[in-house]
Amino acid sequence: MRASRLVSILLLLQTRERMTAQEIAGALEVSVRTVYRDMEALSAAGVPLYGEPGHDGGYRLLGGFRTRLTGLTAGEAESLFLTGLPRAAADLGLGAVVTAAQLKLMAALPTESRGRARRIAERFHLDTPAWYRDAEDVPYLTAVAEAVWNDRAVRIRYLRWAEPHEITRTVRPYGLVLKAGHWYLVAGADRRIRTYRIARIIDLRVLDERFDRPADFDLAAHWRAYLEHFDARRHQDTATLRLSPGAVDRLPHIMEPAVVRAARRTASPPDADGWIRVTIPVESHDQTLGEILRLGADAEILAPAELRDHLIRTLDSLRHLYARP
Template sequence: MAAAILAAMRASRLVSLLLLLQARGRMTAAELAEELEVSVRTVYRDVQSLHEAGIPLYGDAGHEGGYRLLDGYRTRLTGLTADETQAWFLAALPDPAAQLGLGEAAAAARLKISAALPPALRERAERVRERFLLDAPGWYGPDEQVPHLPVVADAVWNRQAVRVRYRRWREPAESDRRLEPYGLVLKAGRWYVVAHDGRERRTYRVDQMLEVCVLDETFAAPPGFDLAGYWREYLAGFHARLHREQALIRLSPRGAERLPALLSRAVARAVAEDGEREPDGWVRARVPIESVAHAHGEFLRLGADLEVLAPDPLRELLAESARALAALYAPPRATPPPPPTPPR
């Protein structure tokens, strides 16, 4: 078994060496060793093996020397336009591939495609790699740890049911479920799995899965199921459910200026489209909110530059927070001096 693994690793390395030379032209043994993460001695042995296999691989001595393939020795990838090549390299996100356990495979695929492209398209793809970087996760919050993602992805691929222990935001905090996972979606740096739980099709966060056990049970997705179409409908429903309540607010000129950077786009859009400027320069608007509790945390970001006029529960909650902050930051009371000691 170990010998077979070593042989497979060496075969993969030989292919990578060949593709590196095909993609980049002349390379020294040291450059190849660095790319392949092996010793220079190993590169020498691999080059000899390729040469003995009939690959037209030549080495040139001297300062400008190195290994190269005979001109014209390459497998060309046909059918790709310049725009298609650019789009593929833009879409090849390394971090999601690594989370799925496909980091090395994705890197190898990019290398193979790059090696097979004609020179003009390869140069265009290289410019894309140098000048564009897609970083999906948001700024605030640590990178998500998704230890069970490769297992879930494998179950999605093989159409196998899974049993998961899932952490929820409401009671009971944890639950056990049997799921039939239809597909995976990466949204804003977070992985979701679309699955059927025996009653309905739902969406689950993979990072909230505490345990995942792949069952010896296969399933078939519903005929005509379209993951992209389902996700579009899910997002539309999510946004419709998100803002079911409203609040009447007033914003100072400074608050109106800071609003787009601190509150949601839905609130900023409502103020921009329907806000009415009052004589004192403040803007009055009716804005959508998710809930009183959620709006309380959001509106505190603007401090005294935002006044809530309605609903009353939200106004009272903010007033309570304001009183608590005033008490917390109030200057300490001066301690009165002790009374004088009477004479004896």
């Protein structure tokens, strides 16, 4: 276990040049004290380590030292074949590169690990688009990816939902996110960080202008915060429902997780018929009404009155439609 950790420390320092003991401890999920002991062991073994004190200090390898300890365990080799997204790589224009890399990786593995890695590839397939939807057409994805990689500003013409629907904007591409089969660009614009759906870019030009990427920008952390803010921003209203036991069971299959969590959190004790009252977040009356109709007679809208009236008018229209000869 310790030998594997020492190799991991060497590889971390090779790839990141300088790291603090705290950063190494966080990456390897050990204590800082353990890192100090490991550093002493590496120094005693002749590894040329140099530690710099202070706020901007840390450990680094001297003289361009490189280790050739690149052997993979069976589990590590298998995990590499699970991280690949063939469709995503093809979208980014890297399909051939990824295929070549996998072939080289397979050739470098011992016979036993090669067989296990092949079985992983044969038994697991990642399909990112949602059910009943085709993958989006993203003709500008490759150009955006190159701009992200090279820190080049881009000028985009973009089609959005709000008015004015078509806008032109110069943005600084920070990263790409693949979410449920859709590609999104996270970029700096107008002193803010904005998100653009790649499929809605209708024209793009990569500029000669380069930019400095914010040193403290964390794409994964930003995306998590963006999703939380997105849910809070679009759920501006609430509705009170009365649900049968059957509706409660079906709710997770009909409504999104944020709505289901709110329903469970606000559920009242069952009445004499076993029905409960819940309060759920609402994005729009039309969108919520469509989901409630899927519950049929197992759900009753109690509030707001506007949503209840909207349902009554919809049911009246349906009754008149089906009452015609």
